[in-house]
Amino acid sequence: MRRRDLLKTAAATSVALALPNIGRAASASTLSFVPQADLAVLDPVWTSAYVTRNHGFLVFDTLYGIDSSYKAQPQMVAGHVVDADGLKWTLTLRDGLTFHDGTPVLARDCVASIKRWGARDAFGQALLAASDEIAAPDDKHIVFRLKRPFPLLPDALAKVASNMLPIMPERLAKTDPFTQVSEMVGSGPYRFRADERVPGARVVYDRFAGYVPREGGEASWTAGPKRAHFDRVEWNVIPDAATAAGAVQSGEVDWLEQPSYDLLPLIRRNAKLHVDLLDPTGFPSMLRFNHLYPPFDNPAIRRALLGAVDQTDVMTAIAGDDKSMWLADVGIFPPASPMASRAGMAVLEGPRDYDKVKRDLAAAGYKGEPVVAMLATDFPTLQAMGNVGIDILKRAGMNVDVQAMDWGTVVQRRAKREPPSKGGWNVFFTSFSGLDQFTPAGYLGIRGNGAQAWFGWPTAPKLEALRDQWFAAPDLASQKALCAQIQQQAFIDVPFLPLGAYYQPTVYRSTLTGVLKGLPLFWNVQRQG
């Protein structure tokens, strides 16, 4: 080939390559979204993974929704009536509710769904424990007969933290709560397309033509009318953070749920992209103790370590220097929660005096026993949190045995109750959405019910008693007062060390409007221009 021919061919190839509108986010009626992780499990009762909860809100409608002021609002129900003694609640379903298989939503479907969810979810378990009977006397009414007043009943049914309450047909809701349902049939605004699913790569939803949004009001979090503007929502799983950021920059996708903190400066420079914070409660982080074995079976040692906690260091390692992306000075409840208070917070304030912490540890009886710290290395936030958390323990003079592993190994090993020297553990690091810790209802970290408690198995009867009282609290003021006591007691029992809270940014094309707060929700969103 002659040189000139070669150049001509190269030029022609370049033009041809540039001709098609490469990889742009599908059509105007399709919303392309990159979720935080692969949607491996579809059943929001079977797992508490956030990605499955987000999928759940697309496919399943809920009896109540939560609005931006964290109040439960009727969603599938038209309203409810509570008897004077507070022991009988009657919920009435609104008209026009239909499942994706074309069958009407009946009260008995809701009852079966509530019972299945209540077998798994902590808030649901509390509701079921307070209930004598949950019945469907007819197709439109759900009746709760309670043993004791449960003023938080709508809040439980509206739960946005994991596990959400998905309303599904009775035939599916009768599935064992520890077995995954075999079909995705909900009554939400979008319908799951099982035929187009490629696990690990793509999930597709079609707008459900039979969905009837609530009338009146405004969409806010999971409350209000759920008006679906896109005909189709596609979730494209992109495991690599840099590639995902590239895809949203190039316009191949519309919305990236969780951009990497490292790439935020680059993304922020792009005028076609908008960086937003959906979850105002952030992600409170913790160092969790194993309360079964020395040295952390000793509450005085756990208390001494409160003086070593430097939340600013931990949060800077996770989210960088931009202070709008994290909060230090975080107690037991996330600051956005009305349950948060300053009660007992003095232990986390002021300069950190590690010499004093060492003296306190020695006085408490710490004799240099090894501390097995499990460090997850496959999630950047958990790795950063763990590295600084381990450094805090070392600066306090503890003899730390750092064991690096992937998160899959951490979640297996943290369930082991054997001594740390025989495959068990002493501490691990994790974070939750603040929604999970918003109130004591679903907050596993503060449970003190020993062998039944969350990993670490603290025994803290006073915390348990305060939690029980909270469920029966008649109003917000009483709830807040009890949560202040819970926080003070938590700084005595120290089930974990609070390490601060980071905000998880999301990024979407500036042409998208109507993106709701709270969590990734796909109704109300529109594309302009």
Add this chain to the structure above:
Amino acid sequence: MLVYALRRVLATIPVMAVVALFVFSLLYFAPGDPAAIIAGDQATPEQIAHIRASLGLDRPFLVRFGEWSWHILHGDLGTSIFTNLPVSHMIAQRLEPTFSLMLLTLILSLVVAIPMGVVAAWRQGSWIDRLIMVVAVFGFSTPVFVIGYLLAYVFALQLDWLPVQGYTPIAEGFWPFLQSLILPAVTLGGIYIALIARITRASMLEVLSQDYVRTARAKGLGERAVLFVHALKNAAVPIVTVAGLGVALLIGGAVVTESVFAIPGLGRLTVDAILRRDYPVIQGVVLLFSFVYVLVNLLVDLLYSLFDPRIRY
């Protein structure tokens, strides 16, 4: 040769059985618990134990291995613990992207690397030889993900010629299909091109010093005929061997390349399954890769007789 091929195919059965036992044992004794991952961070230990029991993960090794082997013998790779879908269905969904990527990479690599190696040997010691070897060393020593990021930055983000990520099935058009695979194939091909170019050069240097090459030149044949008809054919056996062995490199490289370019192939399926401890999927994919590798080796052995008639089976 047919008998030989049949004997080799039959010999894969014990090989696959050993692979199956090895993979199953490795996963059984490896740390990790799919039930804990399924249940999520909000689950209590009791709930995880309940899920583990419902999935049958608390049964003894021999019971689980026996059951799995029985299903394999009946052509059933099992069901994914997480997605509840048949493993064979999940693998089938991923075959096209991975094999398309590997085939394109193979074609690209052979088309680029063999002429590079031939020219380098032909002009041994010249600047072009050195340049080709520098390129080969660069290709061999640069991690796949670095090449991938650089290519995506230049050709997708800056020039906007090709997509950053994703895969378009061939059924949706050949051109979009090709567009989605160009950058991944070039990325994955880097190491393969380097490997084949170097072995081609080495093999050609040996052949070019043979008497029959001198004879061919003496009788007046042109350089092109000498190089590509006489020398290359005789240098082909080691090239084919290395190209065949290099399929393992492609399989390993596909895992990284598919992650960087978000291609829904078998590599990503494997990584996802390992991170989740989705045992049936891992076992199914490893068996498939082992089988492919055994078949490629068989193909390489059969190709020997094509290039060298002295080799008989």
